Amino acid sequence: MSRAPLIIALETHDIRFPTSQELDGSDAMNPDPDYSAAYVVLRTDGGVDGHGFAFTIGRGNDVQTAAIAALEPFVVGRRPDDLGALYKEMVHDSQLRWLGPEKGVMHMAISAVVNALWDLKAKLEGKPLWQLLSEMSPEELVDLVDFRYLSDALTPGEALQILRRAEPGRAERAADLRANGYAAYTTSPGWLGYDDDKLRRLCREAIAAGFTQIKLKVGADLDDDLRRMRIAREVCGPGFRIAIDANQRWDVGAAITWVNALREYDPYWIEEPTSPDDVLGHATVARALAPIKVATGEHVQNRVVFKQMLQAGSMSIVQLDSARVGGVNENIAILLLAAKFGVPVCPHAGGVGLCELVQHLAMFDYVAVSGSRQDRVIEYVDHLHEHFVDPVVVKNGRYQAPDAPGFSAAMRPESISAHTFPGGRVWAGGEVEEGAA
Amino acid sequence: MSRAPLIIALETHDIRFPTSQELDGSDAMNPDPDYSAAYVVLRTDGGVDGHGFAFTIGRGNDVQTAAIAALEPFVVGRRPDDLGALYKEMVHDSQLRWLGPEKGVMHMAISAVVNALWDLKAKLEGKPLWQLLSEMSPEELVDLVDFRYLSDALTPGEALQILRRAEPGRAERAADLRANGYAAYTTSPGWLGYDDDKLRRLCREAIAAGFTQIKLKVGADLDDDLRRMRIAREVCGPGFRIAIDANQRWDVGAAITWVNALREYDPYWIEEPTSPDDVLGHATVARALAPIKVATGEHVQNRVVFKQMLQAGSMSIVQLDSARVGGVNENIAILLLAAKFGVPVCPHAGGVGLCELVQHLAMFDYVAVSGSRQDRVIEYVDHLHEHFVDPVVVKNGRYQAPDAPGFSAAMRPESISAHTFPGGRVWAGGEVEEGAA
Structure with a gap:
């Protein structure tokens, strides 16, 4: 791969589907979910974008989206080269870490951005992600992992053995x-x-x-x-x-x-x-x-x-x-x-x-x-x-x-725009009955 | 107590102190915290306000503040009567619950609002909170608790015994x-x-x-x-x-x-x-x-x-x-x-x-x-x-x-305004050196 392109923007979308109207997804704890995505696009100067999202079930998707936006300084101006290092920078940021640590809204935000970085990297390599990962060496894979707090159950050496x-x-x-x-x-x-x-x-x-x-x-x-x-x-x-x-x-x-x-x-x-x-x-x-x-x-x-x-x-x-x-x-x-x-x-x-x-x-x-x-x-x-x-x-x-x-x-652009909350066609256009979201 | 006043507004403030400049608060995981509060004020129609906050250490305090703002529908238009019920409504909201459950940014937001409700209630009763709680009956106290997931260690009956x-x-x-x-x-x-x-x-x-x-x-x-x-x-x-x-x-x-x-x-x-x-x-x-x-x-x-x-x-x-x-x-x-x-x-x-x-x-x-x-x-x-x-x-x-x-x-109004991020005097006025926050 030639030099990876530069990430020049992190863009977020609050996307919600009015699924509560059909009772699809209803269970004992979640009677009326509106399936939603706090969606992120990483734009590059090379024309290829990375997409990712955190899944939520409605209310609070705006909070989740705000958390993703807070990660902009970690990726804009960077290249998707070493995704082990980028991931660890986000997880280990001492100030953001306080909001978890490594749990809830802030961790899901990291998930969305990390996954978008992988989407981008796999597109740049011209491979589906499963194949890209499957072709990496055991050593490269071990470098992607944060072993902190794991060593009483799994060491890097044991991980290498498993992969080999x-x-x-x-x-x-x-x-x-x-x-x-x-x-x-x-x-x-x-x-x-x-x-x-x-x-x-x-x-x-x-x-x-x-x-x-x-x-x-x-x-x-x-x-x-x-x-x-x-x-x-x-x-x-x-x-x-x-x-x-x-x-x-x-x-x-x-x-x-x-x-x-x-x-x-x-x-x-x-x-x-x-x-x-x-x-x-x-x-x-x-x-x-x-x-x-x-x-x-x-x-x-x-x-x-x-x-x-x-x-x-x-x-x-x-x-x-x-x-x-x-x-x-x-x-x-x-x-x-x-x-x-x-x-x-x-x-x-x-x-x-x-x-x-x-x-x-x-x-x-x-x-x-x-x-x-x-x-x-x-x-x-x-x-x-x-x-x-x-x-x-x-x-x-x-x-x-x-x-x-x-x-x-990646979601289809027309789906993103139609389901953007609250301004998209599905929500603003009267297609949703009273009560949802 | 006569009828409690109505909560008419939930107001938030992103407040940060540039503590990283003095190394106060530095430890092995948090080398340069800027001690911060995602601060909430519940305004009532009775002139008495309730104050609360989530504590963070800098970056991400805006996300925390957004999470508090997302709780507005749970308290505005309500009276601080039954704080057991209000607390449980927020914790059990099926859509917001997905963002935790009961952890991280969304749970800390609930904490801030619940504490503000207690600040308000204690002021209305004219007592410091410790005294207000200490004068409640064992039955009233047990009603405040969510025993979900606790019954293999503590039942409401056992809690009553402890309090009695x-x-x-x-x-x-x-x-x-x-x-x-x-x-x-x-x-x-x-x-x-x-x-x-x-x-x-x-x-x-x-x-x-x-x-x-x-x-x-x-x-x-x-x-x-x-x-x-x-x-x-x-x-x-x-x-x-x-x-x-x-x-x-x-x-x-x-x-x-x-x-x-x-x-x-x-x-x-x-x-x-x-x-x-x-x-x-x-x-x-x-x-x-x-x-x-x-x-x-x-x-x-x-x-x-x-x-x-x-x-x-x-x-x-x-x-x-x-x-x-x-x-x-x-x-x-x-x-x-x-x-x-x-x-x-x-x-x-x-x-x-x-x-x-x-x-x-x-x-x-x-x-x-x-x-x-x-x-x-x-x-x-x-x-x-x-x-x-x-x-x-x-x-x-x-x-x-x-x-x-x-x-x-409650924080002093002049402290709130001076430390509001990023527009307050301390941050915008050049009092903070390069590098903090």
Whole structure:
């Protein structure tokens, strides 16, 4: 690569979709989300831009956007050469660090900017991000990671070993991905706002579409959950994997009681049974509910909490999120931790553009980190993909390996302008009913 | 009380002090803080205002201020009657919750607004906050707490028992506080930026001023720390409590090694040895270093992490912070957890106005929760108090019980206007050298 272009501007957009009108995305904790993106574009003097975003569910997307704007001094005037160094500069800035540290709004802002830098870098290299990462040397990958607070569980030396172990089969696995894709599961049947007929129909459609796992939201009403699980199990048949997701609804004791009541319908995993901060609570739940697996991660704030959950046996499925921890770099740390502890990664997706992003991380994991697709599936939700320039392609229940250069993060310009809050056409033009946002 | 007045406006101020110029506040992680307040005023139609703030150390204070402004719809048009309900509405808002949950910028914003509501309520009742809280019934206090995610460690019934157990001696302890105050310790001698002569002089001054404990920042350079600890121990004499504070500088193994090297100088507690998110790491450090105590809390994000640290034996000193968790309400939960586990609370203070706030919480704890001052001290740093309408009064090493109605949170109007960033006199008028903020 010739010298990378200079980043000359950081541009933000507050983008919101009025999803609360359709009850898409409704669960026990989030009854009426308006899926939103605090969106960032890094403009360069070379004509190629990097795109990224933090996903939120409506109110507060303006705060998230302001946090991204506060990172402008870290990237404008810089080149996307050493993304390990740029990432660490942002995370370690002593004054900004006080606002977390490494959690919440400020950390999600770093995530958006880091991911935009990777989108830019992958475009400049002319490769989809999963391929760009998969072709880096173990040493280069280790340099991207911030090992602070990890050394009692994972050292740089151990990370190198993991990556070197996976080196021999890289080309073969990349070819396999291009030929066969990566398994997906679908959450589309399981939103709480849907009636039984819709649930039944969507379960049938999921099976017909080739999915081998679905997920149901639970936790609002036990009788409803028993009925919905029974219906799903009837339609899907025994042995079909049905995961359930409580979205942090319960205390530790309630989680155990509730899931035990659903046990007769053979849930595959229980997702977010309680607070994402509760390492010890998740461990208690996991011990009580085994062999039902405990899955969590979409709200786990950073690598330090993932580390502990793996140390304590709190999770048997790592659900990393592309845009909550510190972007690609911190997710490499999380993939390495998962590989060290031998726990499969099944990324969180859905929302706005999360499917587009996480497919790259899961595919990189397969090619260059864990080397395995055993018990690994990427979440798939069939909403809002039409707003992206390079939307995911899911065929016969499998994500197809992206070809286009970049991180698949760019939204279509007309979608950005129409959904800009509050001035865009969708919000200002009377298309949204009273009550949303 | 007659009907509470209506809140008619939420006003924010981005206030910053150029403290980095003097190296006040410098430690191993925060070399050049500009102590700042994202400040909020709740205006009412009754002429009485409520004041609150989140403390930051410079960059990002604008983001913090924007987050506070996003809470306007929760308080404008409301009356400060039921502060349990108002607090829970903000914390449980499903869309804003996504930005945490209950951590980072959005949670600190809730803290600022909740504390401003308490400042307002206490002024309306004509009492200092510690007294207002100390005169509430156990049932009223329990209603202020959000027990979600706590029930595996503390139930509402257990909280009631704790509060009822402390009821009999309330009046006596309040009188004791008014007569004798509450013990303080001072961090002023221990900042990393000070030379040995200044350290020696400030240690002597601390003893002369009546303090029975000091604290030294450590973690940047072991040789320096050995020399500084030796000097402090020489000046203070054997038996005098010298705490040390690493401000999250180390990984778990390094924390153990470093503090063991300082053990000959008898450190009383090691504060923030590693990531504030690392429940298991702190527990490992605590086991390895006993009988040296482990203290943490100023960056512990919420009651769920405090709960686990108490469950796991990660901390033997609870350093709650007035403005990081969800304000007074969540701090009541933390005081109750500490009482349940029998661990003393020694609040974090310093910064801007943190001394002013935490004194109320520590005094309330003594009167109505733990009922004890055994091994309990409030941090004291002698900076920036002159900017407050009702600054703390520390005499002979003891905080004097505040008399003025409210939460002591209000800054002087002229201090607000002079330090407003970037337009205030201090910043715009050329009083600040190049480089700060």
